[in-house]
Amino acid sequence: MxxxxxxxxxxxxxxxxxxxxxxxxxxxxxxxxxxxxxxxxxxxxxxxxxxxxxxxxxxxxxxxxxxxxxxxxxxxxxxxxxxxxxxxGGRAGGGRQRPGTGPRGPARISARGDEEDRDPADPESPDEDAPNDSGGLFVERASDVTLADVGGMTDVKRELERSFLGPLRHPDLTAHYGASLGGGLMLYGPPGCGKTLLARAVAGELGAQFVSIGLQDVLDLWLGESERKLHEAFGYARRHAPCVLFFDEVDALGQKRGQLKGGAGRNVVNQLLSEMDGMDSQDDGVFVLAATNHPWDVDSALRRPGRFDRSVLVLPPDAEARAAIFSLHLRDRPVDGVDVQRLAKRTDGFSGADVALVCRTATANVMEDAMASGTMRPVRQSDLDAAIAETRPSTAPWFKLAYNFAAFANDGGEYDGLLAYIRKHRLA
Ligand SMILES: Nc1ncnc2c1ncn2[C@@H]1O[C@H](COP(=O)(O)OP(=O)(O)OP(=O)(O)O)[C@@H](O)[C@H]1O
Ligand SMILES: [Mg+2]
Missing domain, CATH: 1.25.40.10 (Tetratricopeptide repeat domain)
Structure with missing residues (x-):
């Protein structure tokens, strides 16, 4: 070049x-x-x-x-x-702001989405600390999102409690039954359905800071230095315990391994393995989570006991979750007579990102009307219904692809839940 x-x-x-x-x-x-x-x-x-x-x-x-x-x-x-x-939408609504005044719920989630606006001089801002002693690799966010902020998705929450949070909350019981507290948790599922949100919520439940690491960074951008960076990430997390280390797109390791010359990917996997093996979450207060759209691409060595040995399937939001996401995205827009429950019923299979798109489309159409007619009117149910009609759920292609992998990689019934969902909803 x-x-x-x-x-x-x-x-x-x-x-x-x-x-x-x-x-x-x-x-x-x-x-x-x-x-x-x-x-x-x-x-x-x-x-x-x-x-x-x-x-x-x-x-x-x-x-x-x-x-x-x-x-x-x-x-x-x-x-x-x-x-x-x-x-x-927020600006169209006259710049209305309701910082922190909403009930516990989606309102607080959306506030996190605006955190780029956070004042860097604010001593409360955890971001300030991150670049100084983390080698500049990570953005750190203290998580104040908890599972209560995640609408619906009862099954996922129960599974997170059972396999991850419960054992950490009851170490004595866990030891009594001979279970281990080590190892990480992998969230997987179609894009835009709440994996990152749930990872933040887990951090919030543990009262932990949240450090998100894209493995693409580690692999591609600091090639040769990757192992050191990973080691630093864990060291940083220990210094800031309790801390959740979140590896986004963990499949990047598996995918890249074959393509990289000189086994650099292999070294990074090995480094991650040794960091995880040397970890005792109870003592260290470091919890490792990962997310992926391609669990079948994740290096198999990373899936063994003590590593990412538990996985939780994050499916598209259920009706209750969709209602919560609608409320969240309509919160700062002028609306009139909108029934989010009814919208939720009409959007089966939509991801969180799809629901956001529906809200945006409806608002844009109303704005267009307002500009043409010179009169302002709020967004109504019929506008949202029309937007729903022109939006196709984006998760369908993922399920088609997933079916091919899951059906053939279902050793030990790992993808039973996913396959059952695909069959029930006739997605493949
Ligand atoms: N149950 C829920 N309650 C409230 N908001 C939700 C819920 N599920 C998803 N969302 C919202 O949907 C959007 C997408 O969620 P998120 O970014 O967590 O998806 P993801 O699974 O991590 O996607 P990707 O695979 O693309 O990384 C976010 O704006 C999130 O706040
Ligand atoms: Mg994500």
Missing amino acids: TDPLVDALRAAVEAAPQNAPVRVQLAEALLAQGEAEEALLHARAVLAASPADAPALGVAARAASANGQDDVAAGYAQLRDALAGGTG
Whole structure:
């Protein structure tokens, strides 16, 4: 690569790995050169740290599309649009703000989505501390989201209690029955359905800080230094215990391993294994969670006892969860006579991101009307119904793909729950 702009941006990124705008510029420059794959990696690195970064979402969508990954591209674009709709709606409503005044519930979740706006000078801001002693790799967020903030999804919550939180809350009982407290938990399922939200909620339940790490960062951007970075991540988590280390897209390790020269991916897997094996969550106060859309790609060594030995399937939000997500996304918009329960009934199979898109579409249509007619009116049920009719649930392609993997990788019935859901909803 001889393009001087790309070279300069690369150097800038190397000097300041956590500088998101520079990394987004590098992604743009790479994309302009036809280096879509590398552009996507940089965009994803930014998103791993700040999932709501709109410019990063934009370049990620275009890079994925140039890469032929249309589903992925659509996901990024949808998320960017949903987020744009969120802030746009807030402004359209006259900049109304209700910081912290809402009931415990989705309101607090959405407040977290705005945390890029957090004042960096605020001593309460945990982000301030992160770059200083974490090698600049991680964005840290203290989690104040708990399971009570996650609408519906009773089965997932029960499973999280049973397999992860319960044993940690009752170490004596756990020891009595000879169970172990070590090991991590892997959340898997279709995109946009609440994995990241649930990981945050688990951190909140444990009163722990939340550190999110995109493994793409570790693998692709600090090749050769990856093991040290991983070691630092665990050290950082121990110093800030109790702390949840969240590995987003953990499948990246499995996928990349074969492609990388010199077994660099293997080394990172080994480092992660040894960090996890040397861990005693009770003493260390370090809890390891991971999320993936492709559990079948996760390196099998990572799935053995004491590592990511428990997994929880996160399915599309149920009706109660969808009602909560509707309330969340309509909260700051002018609405009239909207029944979120009825909307929830009509959106079976929609992801959280799809529900956000419906709210955005309805609002955009009403705004268009208002501009044409010169009169303002609120968003009504019929507007949302119309938006639902023109939105297709985005999770269907994931289930089709998942069926192929799950049906053939179902050793020990690992994917029984997923296969049952697919059959029940005739998704494959
Ligand atoms: N049960 C729920 N209650 C409230 N909000 C929810 C719920 N489930 C999902 N959401 C909302 O839906 C959106 C997508 O959720 P999230 O980012 O956690 O999905 P994800 O599974 O991590 O997706 P990806 O696989 O793309 O990373 C978020 O805005 C989240 O707040
Ligand atoms: Mg996520």
